[in-house]
Amino acid sequence: MNFIPLLQGASQGGFSSFGFLIPMLLVFVIFYFLLIRPQKKEQQKTEKMISQLQKGDKIITIGGIHGVVSSTKEKTLVIKVDDNCKIEINRSAVGTVLKDTPPKPDFAGEEDKKKPLFGKKADDSQNDGTASQNESK
Structure with missing residues (x-):
């Protein structure tokens, strides 16, 4: 009986299963870092909070x-x-x-202090009006 063809088939089958193993390991590593590890950190944080x-x-x-x-x-x-x-x-x-810390107060005038993203600033528009008045005189 000739065993050489059987051994060649076994070696090819072993390689294909190893090739399938690499993507499975990558999926497990991604699964660990995206789901398991953050959940463990959150659980430790909760246990610490409850113990204190x-x-x-x-x-x-x-x-x-x-x-x-x-x-x-x-x-x-x-x-x-x-x-x-x-x-x-x-x-x-x-x-x-x-927490016993008081909430930060909201200032009503804070919106006026914000700069616009596009266009002229509020101060520039006032200056432009005075400049045009001076030019017309």
Whole structure:
């Protein structure tokens, strides 16, 4: 029996499967960097935020309940929702921790200070009017 044709066929089949393996690895690498890695970073950020909760922090739960942390336990938090209303929730139910920084005020005059993208500036149009008046005299 002659085994040479069988060995040649096996070597060609191995090469084609290796050629198919490279695009699959590229798809996996792209999938990792676009989906898995950012999700891990977001999960670590959320875990850090939940572990650093302390009394007095303002939070919003994933159900939309707003409250202030009144006490912390290992796996749960007690939040004060109203004057005489406290709720015990799991730490995993915390959706957002609100910052105590005040929002930046919007200035009404800020729009007037913006420069136009095209055309003359507001100051130039005033100067042009005075220049044309001076020329006509």
